Amino acid sequence: MELKAPAKVNWHLAVGRRRPDGYHPIASIFQTCSLNDIIEVEINEGPFSVEVSGLEEYCPKGRSTLDKAANLWHEIMGFDKEIRIQVKKNIPSQAGLGGGSSDAATLLRYLNSLEKHPLDTEHLINIGMKVGCDVPFFIEGCRAALVTGLGEVVRPIEPRTDLQGFILVTEGEKTSTKEAYDALDGRPMIPVLDDLDELERIYRLPVRDWSFRNDFDLVNTKPDIQLLKGERLLLTGSGSCHILLSDRSDIPTGSKLKAMKVYF
Template identity: 40%
Template sequence: MEIIEKAPAKINLGLDILGRRPDGYHDLAMIMVSVDLNDYVTLTDWPGDEIILESNNCRMPLNERNDVYKSVCLLREKYGIKRGVKIHLEKKIPICAGLGGGSTDAAATLRGLNQLWQLGLSQEHLRNIGFEIGSDVPYCIEAGCSLVTGKGEVVEPLAVDLSSWAVLVKPHFGISTRTIFKEIDPHTIQRVDITRLAAALLANDYPQALAYMGNSLEDISISKHPFIQKVKDKMMKAGADIALMTGSGPTVFALCANEKRADRVVNSMKGFCREVYKVRVLS
């Protein structure tokens, strides 16, 4: 039996840091939305109990350092499963880009194994398991547009119709999320009103939603990598409705209400950055 799961990238329309928790983690409030840039996870039964992980990307670790591999091990441990599996990971999402590539691959693996091994786990159960792998995995189990709070474990799908285009630009460098979070000062960090952003999205008020979009981590990442600001400025000059960093960066996305405007942004970024993607927002 073979299962193929699509693993879409995500962008943060809003990311706010509410404060530091006693356990050292941060309380977050985010609105994430999927975009049509996908990895593909193909899962096949394999004789014995061996885990075989393959990928088209030579930069991907194919062992326990990969979140796909971790997902298999975690499910097998929790449910006493002895079956083997062969997984092919077709990478399209840039690595270390703030687009949730590792998390969405893990989520796709959990969904696929739930079918392949006929575990009958609910979405809520899969989200709880996913949170043990990474804080973005619970959202990626759901995908679409969601309000995400807590440490990432609380996911509330939002019924919105954000029919826009997005242009993603991945600079030549990567950013470690852990490094950026170490720099957070909750007293001075820029704030984003996630409640008002959610209300504007639910009302399908695109101009108002643009006004409330933002990312609390931008200032920190830009201070370390000023090139991110150059990307944002160039996108806005080309006619983007908004240009924001996603996650802890370095990828910047531009939202455009129509494809013609998105094409102008794409053309302006060609030659400036090697990795440029025009995608639809999947709300």
């Protein structure tokens, strides 16, 4: 079975104060885009095992989000078959695009569809949270949503379909998600998280009037690119990728900057 796992962007990402359990609450707008990982899943007779190929460049064998999702499904649901997964990785890693989370959510949704009595979305999200905090958005299966809590509270909204632009990938050292969150803990002032209705109101405005922010701008450097009138450059996730909202068909890039055309 061939499955598509879409990338996501964050138009807005506010991060609250670290909780006693070490996690941070957020207020965000997520939206998927036209960039996808391709996942080939083959299910064979058991006993249970999982083998993932295609991610050797990105993580140690057996440590991917797909491995974790498959093992959780075995432990929780008693799934006792062999799972073989081949990944064509198109979404940049450690980029704020949710590639690993999307891969895991896509696999969980597929495995759930094979069950005689599939789980409802709430219970599937509970499993997804054990893999990562972005997984619930992808499990929900919507194209755009207001996301709060640690990422598990997903309120789908009507997506904007008039947006297009580029994912800008900067070559070089990347900041891990943990390092990025640790850096935010040193902020002299932590703003109150945003009202969700207000975020959706802003989302409906022309892009030139957006007043969104990403708190991870604190630990990321913007790419050196000349913006044309009406264009917006926004960080996604905890970085390191930026989204250039633009009607251009292409943009000039150098050896340290890659541009990927996307639609929303």
